[in-house]
Amino acid sequence: MEGNKNAVEKQLDYLTDLWNEFTDDPDAIILQWLIDNESYPIIDVFIETINEEINEINDLFMRFNEPYNDFNTYGFTLIDSLINQYETIRDDIKNEGIPFDWNCPKYDKNESDKLAFIKCFNSFCEYYSDLIQFLVIVLTPEKISDNKQFENWILEIADTIQSQQICFMLIDNIDNQMFQSLSDEDQELIFKIEPELNMQSILYELSSEGGGVTSGDKFRNIFLTLSNEISNGNQVKADQIASVALNIAKKENWPQMQIAVFMALGASYLSTQNVSESLKNYRNAVQVSQKAIESNDPAGKKILIHSRLAEASALFSDTKYLEAAIIYEDIAPIAEEEQDYLIAMESWRMASYCYEINNNIENSWYCGNMALKNGELIDNDTVINSTISFVGQSLLRLCNNEAYKKNISEIQERMSKILGESWDKNNTQEKHLS
Numbered sequence: 001m002e003g004n005k006n007a008v009e010k011q012l013d014y015l016t017d018l019w020n021e022f023t024d025d026p027d028a029i030i031l032q033w034l035i036d037n038e039s040y041p042i043i044d045v046f047i048e049t050i051n052e053e054i055n056e057i058n059d060l061f062m063r064f065n066e067p068y069n070d071f072n073t074y075g076f077t078l079i080d081s082l083i084n085q086y087e088t089i090r091d092d093i094k095n096e097g098i099p100f101d102w103n104c105p106k107y108d109k110n111e112s113d114k115l116a117f118i119k120c121f122n123s124f125c126e127y128y129s130d131l132i133q134f135l136v137i138v139l140t141p142e143k144i145s146d147n148k149q150f151e152n153w154i155l156e157i158a159d160t161i162q163s164q165q166i167c168f169m170l171i172d173n174i175d176n177q178m179f180q181s182l183s184d185e186d187q188e189l190i191f192k193i194e195p196e197l198n199m200q201s202i203l204y205e206l207s208s209e210g211g212g213v214t215s216g217d218k219f220r221n222i223f224l225t226l227s228n229e230i231s232n233g234n235q236v237k238a239d240q241i242a243s244v245a246l247n248i249a250k251k252e253n254w255p256q257m258q259i260a261v262f263m264a265l266g267a268s269y270l271s272t273q274n275v276s277e278s279l280k281n282y283r284n285a286v287q288v289s290q291k292a293i294e295s296n297d298p299a300g301k302k303i304l305i306h307s308r309l310a311e312a313s314a315l316f317s318d319t320k321y322l323e324a325a326i327i328y329e330d331i332a333p334i335a336e337e338e339q340d341y342l343i344a345m346e347s348w349r350m351a352s353y354c355y356e357i358n359n360n361i362e363n364s365w366y367c368g369n370m371a372l373k374n375g376e377l378i379d380n381d382t383v384i385n386s387t388i389s390f391v392g393q394s395l396l397r398l399c400n401n402e403a404y405k406k407n408i409s410e411i412q413e414r415m416s417k418i419l420g421e422s423w424d425k426n427n428t429q430e431k432h433l434s
Helices: 007-024 037-052 074-095 113-127 147-160 180-185 199-210 215-231 235-251 255-271 275-294 300-317 321-337 341-357 361-375 380-384 388-398 402-419
Strands: 030-035 059-064 134-139 166-173 190-193
Touching: 007 037, 007 190, 007 235, 030 037, 030 147, 037 059, 037 166, 037 235, 059 074, 074 113, 074 147, 113 134, 113 147, 113 166, 147 166, 147 180, 215 235, 215 255, 235 255, 255 275, 255 300, 275 300, 300 321, 300 341, 321 341, 321 361, 341 361, 341 388, 361 388, 361 402, 380 402, 388 402
Parallel strands: 030 166, 030 190, 059 134, 134 166
Antiparallel strands: none
16 A cells, blocks of 8 residues: 555655656667666666566566677677576576576677677567566666767667567766767657656655654664564565665765665575575675775774675575685684684684585684684683684594694693683584574
8 A cells, every 4th residue: 555655665656657658658669767866776776676576567677787898799798798697597597487498599799799689689588478578678887988889889779679578778867968869869769767756855754753854863764664674574675775774874974884784684685595695785795894994994894804704604504615614714814903802713613614514624723723722812701601612622523633633632721721621511512603
């Protein structure tokens, strides 16, 4: 019901109506959104939402970020990207019971890139004709060598293509249009939309329940809404709210708040075993952390540690132990620099455990010893309640290897100094960071 919809959902309904106007136009093949800088996130959410609801709307949006470099080869670039994107999702759609064995028809790179493009994308549409009404090619090149040539490339494709299923989407800045001459050249092919979006009104409406008026108030209330949607298992809504929260955090240059959003989404996806989306969000958090360090943010290293721990934990849960081990091993020296010896110990311990599972005994032994070294630096009250006993157990387990048998007495002695003579009688079950 309309009354139960939040501000973002209302805007998405509005954008969907505009989208339907475009698809109802039999001549238009290129949709050009004209929006301001602040509204970009809501367009991204619109695209993601339609893809989530493909069973209802039957339109598939595929984004292509590859740079435009050459009028005669861009089509081949897009073909390669389509093939790579498809390979990435092939196993996932197979598990969902969706046909998964489309293969791009062979083409000759000596022929026209535009004809090859049309052949390939027509084939994709024909294969999924029962599932897809429109294949929307969202062109967001990270770099365009020549705007006019890029526009001509799109127009030539749009003028040649015969499929009723393929259309293009461009997202342009209303205040600084990159493709202004595009719509002037061919009004029939181009459908230009200037949506009336007001991100500030969305933010105020989302934050109105708490009465907040400052950016901090708005973020707190929106983050609370995000947390509630996650708790209720509403992942699509959570993604929508997260985009608004991130918009505030980016505008205010709050890296820790950006990371809080990414970490919340990462944990949400991980709880439903969607490891790929979980990792995507955790890695976004890592990128924000690294930028914070580059800008000399005093909290940069701490937030990097926690972001990478989350990334490693997701990999561990997906049984990608070697990848997880490398990250844990990378984290530990940073924690040592911060004199957070508990986190350093845990990171070395988990690296050791992952290497051991992967049967890399030498690396496991090294990391285990580094874990013990850091454990010896932790104060008594803290270390007693830590996982230090697992460090000792794993090292003794590794001492079953002939190369390390001579170290049994030393390990026992060092562990006894930390936890007492009966240290190995308790907590016998290995565990890992979560």
